[in-house]
Amino acid sequence: xSLVTLxxxxxxVALDTxxxxxxxxxxxxxxxxxxxxxxxxxxxxxxxVAAVGSDLxxxxxxxxxxxxxxxxxxxxxxxGKTFHYDSSFDYDLSNRTTNKxxxxxxxxxxxxxxxGYAKSEYVYLANNDPKQNIKIxxxxxxxxxxxxxxxxxxxxGGRDDVLKMISKTDGVVINDNEARLxxxxxxxxxxxxxxxxxxxxxAIIKKGEHGTVLFTSEGSIFPAAAFFLDEIVDPTGAGDSxxxxxxxxxxxxxxxDFATMKEAVIYGNVMGSFAVEDFGVKRLLGITxxxxxxxxxxxxxxxxF
Amino acid sequence: xSLVTLxxxxxxVALDTxxxxxxxxxxxxxxxxxxxxxxxxxxxxxxxVAAVGSDLxxxxxxxxxxxxxxxxxxxxxxxGKTFHYDSSFDYDLSNRTTNKxxxxxxxxxxxxxxxGYAKSEYVYLANNDPKQNIKIxxxxxxxxxxxxxxxxxxxxGGRDDVLKMISKTDGVVINDNEARLxxxxxxxxxxxxxxxxxxxxxAIIKKGEHGTVLFTSEGSIFPAAAFFLDEIVDPTGAGDSxxxxxxxxxxxxxxxDFATMKEAVIYGNVMGSFAVEDFGVKRLLGITxxxxxxxxxxxxxxxxF
Numbered sequence: 080x081s082l083v084t085l086x087x088x089x090x091x092v093a094l095d096t097x098x099x100x101x102x103x104x105x106x107x108x109x110x111x112x113x114x115x116x117x118x119x120x121x122x123x124x125x126x127x128v129a130a131v132g133s134d135l136x137x138x139x140x141x142x143x144x145x146x147x148x149x150x151x152x153x154x155x156x157x158x159g160k161t162f163h164y165d166s167s168f169d170y171d172l173s174n175r176t177t178n179k180x181x182x183x184x185x186x187x188x189x190x191x192x193x194x195g196y197a198k199s200e201y202v203y204l205a206n207n208d209p210k211q212n213i214k215i216x217x218x219x220x221x222x223x224x225x226x227x228x229x230x231x232x233x234x235x236g237g238r239d240d241v242l243k244m245i246s247k248t249d250g251v252v253i254n255d256n257e258a259r260l261x262x263x264x265x266x267x268x269x270x271x272x273x274x275x276x277x278x279x280x281x282a283i284i285k286k287g288e289h290g291t292v293l294f295t296s297e298g299s300i301f302p303a304a305a306f307f308l309d310e311i312v313d314p315t316g317a318g319d320s321x322x323x324x325x326x327x328x329x330x331x332x333x334x335x336d337f338a339t340m341k342e343a344v345i346y347g348n349v350m351g352s353f354a355v356e357d358f359g360v361k362r363l364l365g366i367t368x369x370x371x372x373x374x375x376x377x378x379x380x381x382x383x384f
Numbered sequence: 385x386s387l388v389t390l391x392x393x394x395x396x397v398a399l400d401t402x403x404x405x406x407x408x409x410x411x412x413x414x415x416x417x418x419x420x421x422x423x424x425x426x427x428x429x430x431x432x433v434a435a436v437g438s439d440l441x442x443x444x445x446x447x448x449x450x451x452x453x454x455x456x457x458x459x460x461x462x463x464g465k466t467f468h469y470d471s472s473f474d475y476d477l478s479n480r481t482t483n484k485x486x487x488x489x490x491x492x493x494x495x496x497x498x499x500g501y502a503k504s505e506y507v508y509l510a511n512n513d514p515k516q517n518i519k520i521x522x523x524x525x526x527x528x529x530x531x532x533x534x535x536x537x538x539x540x541g542g543r544d545d546v547l548k549m550i551s552k553t554d555g556v557v558i559n560d561n562e563a564r565l566x567x568x569x570x571x572x573x574x575x576x577x578x579x580x581x582x583x584x585x586x587a588i589i590k591k592g593e594h595g596t597v598l599f600t601s602e603g604s605i606f607p608a609a610a611f612f613l614d615e616i617v618d619p620t621g622a623g624d625s626x627x628x629x630x631x632x633x634x635x636x637x638x639x640x641d642f643a644t645m646k647e648a649v650i651y652g653n654v655m656g657s658f659a660v661e662d663f664g665v666k667r668l669l670g671i672t673x674x675x676x677x678x679x680x681x682x683x684x685x686x687x688x689f
Contacts, residue, residue: 171570265476267593268614289594290609302609302687304595309573341689382607382687384646 085124086330087196088116090205092129096165107359108139111205114316117363118323118350120147123330128152130188132159151193159184190215201330206230209244226250234261246278252322255286301341306352313358317351324350349374390429391635392501393421395510397434401470412664413444416510419621422668423628423655425452428635433457435493437464456498464489495520506635511535514549531555539566551583557627560591606646611657618663622656629655654679
């Protein structure tokens with residue numbers, strides 16, 4: 080019996096060592112696909128494809144399952160090491176310095192997906208090797224919507240592969256600075272147009288504390304201020320949680336019209352705002368859909384005039 | 385017969401030389417009070433207090449009057465020079481370099497106001513010497529709302545005077561970087577709290593292309609994305625036009641409740657978005673209240689979800 084999977088997330092499940100001037104957390108559960116899938120699972124049935132090493136504590140995959148994430152797509156490479164990312168934040172938590180990046184088992188991962196995942200209607204390619212992303216797409220039968228993110232590491236390492244990946248997606252979610260780097264262009268509206276000229280139908284530029292802007296190839300624009308927080312504990316995973324909330328809401332509604340995309344952007348902002356309230360995925364693990372809906376209403380109330 | 389003035393703006397009327405990689409405009413009408421008063425005059429009866437030199441072309445004051453600005457408060461210092469600001473923008477129009485600042489007659493201005501202005505219910509202190517700002521406030525009988533802006537020049541030159549000025553106002557409108565400089569604090573929410581601890585009842589942080597955030601001493605917050613423009617011609621005066629639109633709408637409604645302040649922030653954003661569409665005040669001179677209302681509706685439509 081095959082399970083119909085609505086949303087599949089492919090990317091890193093990692094061990095993060097995160098240092099802020101206030102606290103250090105060592106080898107906690109992290110990774111773009113982790114944040115995105117937990118976030119998406121608040122909205123829809125979400126499956127996760129990732130490679131991990133045998134050093135990943137069983138509690139970590141248990142935590143994912145506790146939020147309803149289907150972890151059958153996690154491949155454990157025996158004797159291999161889980162991707163480990165060690166970084167430090169400065170005093171105002173806005174600048175991150177990378178101390179160490181140990182790719183481990185993800186370096187040579189040849190992505191495979193459990194049989195049931197092939198029917199996924201929604202696919203999110205979290206910050207992974209664009210070559211692997213292109214490869215995994217061949218395993219899906221006919222997804223309605225494929226969205227990817229990318230980071231400096233891949234843009235610098237192989238911009239052509241990133242462009243090729245974008246040509247195979249419907250939408251791109253990307254940080255402002257990485258959009259500028261990728262597009263060789265300072266103006267974000269022009270960056271978005273360039274991304275869409277490569278084959279994507281929409282582009283969402285994430286501006287951190289300044290919120291997000293959604294651009295569509297039909298010329299529609301939706302700028303959204305970030306949810307306002309007094310206190311941020313750990314900014315790690317905000318963008319990935321945004322993407323999970325965005326895709327999760329779209330998959331839940333099973334619609335991709337502009338009105339639904341705008342709601343999805345706000346749900347994305349809401350999920351990002353939860354993620355940064357504690358270290359790693361701690362806060363995301365502790366919230367319910369009611370908390371999400373309450374903050375969505377609070378956000379609507381905050382920005383309305 | 386004394387004229388009841390609703391809003392008085394005090395600050396610089398200047399000659400601006402503005403250089404972008406695309407064009408240079410020499411000694412055009414500029415200055416914080418110019419942008420603010422033209423912008424405010426779209427909403428309410430606005431009077432302008434400023435010192436200029438005899439080199440200011442008559443066409444410039446005529447332009448102000450053509451928009452309904454009461455220019456009786458402009459003092460022409462015979463033989464003196466009008467404030468001249470020469471600056472260059474880089475390719476993406478986001479960084480400005482000052483080439484020359486010639487204070488001219490504003491350096492030793494002892495502000496006086498025409499008799500009728502004393503009854504002004506609303507006063508906006510544009511980017512001027514905080515000492516002069518404190519002095520001019522004594523001439524007003526009992527204003528309902530006094531708002532000021534300030535810039536790096538005065539913060540570096542006399543932070544204590546800036547703090548004293550803030551203690552005598554009801555609200556502060558300030559750029560993000562200048563808020564950080566003034567408050568010695570990176571987090572903008574904490575900056576706003578600090579500003580309000582000095583006696584102001586609200587603070588609006590302007591974040592350029594990222595919009596604005598309004599904070600009130602009652603703990604209310606209103607983040608607003610900027611109106612989205614494909615093309616910016618000259619960013620000069622955006623913040624001053626924001627302040628003029630903000631104060632203008634409040635004076636027009638003659639209310640200072642939170643709902644009115646939120647509307648005023650959006651009108652401020654709208655006026656800032658017009659200002660940057662052409663060099664100097666050119667665009668502001670060409671628009672009508674209908675254009676303003678149309679863009680306000682467009683903005684509402686843009687950000688709603």
